[in-house]
Amino acid sequence: MSLVTVSNLTLRTDAGDVIVSGIDLTIGHGEIVGVIGESGSGKSMTLKAIAGLLPTGINANGSIDYEGTELTRLSRRAYRSFRDRELGIVYQDPRAHVNPVHTVGDFLTEALRTNRRMSKKDALARIYALCDEVGITDPEHQLRAYPYQFSGGMLQRAVIAAALATDPRLILADEPTTALDVTRQAEVAALLRRQVRERGIGMMFITHDLELAAALCDRVYVMYRGVIVDEFPADRIYESRHPYTQALLSARPSLERGQERLATISDELRAEIDEEVAGR
Numbered sequence: 420m421s422l423v424t425v426s427n428l429t430l431r432t433d434a435g436d437v438i439v440s441g442i443d444l445t446i447g448h449g450e451i452v453g454v455i456g457e458s459g460s461g462k463s464m465t466l467k468a469i470a471g472l473l474p475t476g477i478n479a480n481g482s483i484d485y486e487g488t489e490l491t492r493l494s495r496r497a498y499r500s501f502r503d504r505e506l507g508i509v510y511q512d513p514r515a516h517v518n519p520v521h522t523v524g525d526f527l528t529e530a531l532r533t534n535r536r537m538s539k540k541d542a543l544a545r546i547y548a549l550c551d552e553v554g555i556t557d558p559e560h561q562l563r564a565y566p567y568q569f570s571g572g573m574l575q576r577a578v579i580a581a582a583l584a585t586d587p588r589l590i591l592a593d594e595p596t597t598a599l600d601v602t603r604q605a606e607v608a609a610l611l612r613r614q615v616r617e618r619g620i621g622m623m624f625i626t627h628d629l630e631l632a633a634a635l636c637d638r639v640y641v642m643y644r645g646v647i648v649d650e651f652p653a654d655r656i657y658e659s660r661h662p663y664t665q666a667l668l669s670a671r672p673s674l675e676r677g678q679e680r681l682a683t684i685s686d687e688l689r690a691e692i693d694e695e696v697a698g699r
């Protein structure tokens with residue numbers, strides 16, 4: 420049994436606009452599942468639907484099963500408790516998710532103290548051990564600093580430590596490396612991979628970056644305009660016959676990273692893929 424099984428998930432706005440349509444996706448125990456696709460294809464909304472964090476005005480239909488629990492039926496309160504217990508969420512921009520007026524140490528111990536009711540001393544001991552795992556050295560000293568005193572890469576490590584602190588069984592990572600330079604990207608990706616492997620937990624990893632997905636993930640889904648158009652084991656990415664995946668692969672220039680490179684797909688090809696998607 421998978422950790423997460425999303426079946427026929429459709430997200431619509433109150434006005435009836437379809438944001439994602441008929442999504443089927445699974446995440447196994449100890450599995451890293453990549454979701455790739457260009458900007459606006461619905462990756463983040465799918466992640467938010469799993470986390471129960473859809474913005475007001477967006478409604479979900481379909482099923483999101485988490486080891487036998489139907490998440491779409493949870494009350495808001497039950498969903499919050501599910502998130503606190505089971506999920507670790509890592510976003511693209513760490514600065515948007517830490518409180519700038521609190522020290523990094525306070526940020527890191529907050530969930531343990533409020534959700535796990537740990538004493539400050541116990542929470543700090545746990546965080547110090549995690550800092551070691553995520554590569555923050557000398558935590559007793561470093562954690563007294565404020566977020567602005569941390570580099571982007573170090574702050575993302577702190578956010579990952581915070582996400583791991585409560586021993587989640589599923590990590591939802593939304594482009595966690597995009598805001599970092601290329602060297603830091605590889606380090607943070609390797610760090611997440613190691614944590615998932617060592618802990619035997621699941622991870623959904625959203626990225627624009629095909630090469631990163633191929634290197635990091637076990638399986639990859641490709642989203643295009645709100646639907647999943649392709650799925651393959653990550654080491655088979657270069658064998659995909661789907662025209663959109665092939666276009667993504669051929670559109671990537673050597674060292675350039677980020678979404679610009681996906682913008683080079685021609686209108687003709689888009690029309691062809693639209694027809695293929697509509698004909699399903």
Ligand SMILES: Nc1ncnc2c1ncn2[C@@H]1O[C@H](COP(=O)(O)OP(=O)(O)OP(=O)(O)O)[C@@H](O)[C@H]1O
Nearest residue numbers: 432438456457458459460461462463464465474477
């Ligand atoms: N609050 C909202 N209300 C209505 N539509 C929204 C809202 N937020 C996002 N959307 C729309 O939902 C669609 C999917 O957005 P989503 O953020 O999931 O894309 P994405 O693939 O994650 O893109 P990116 O890579 O840029 O984050 C987009 O067309 C976007 O305009």
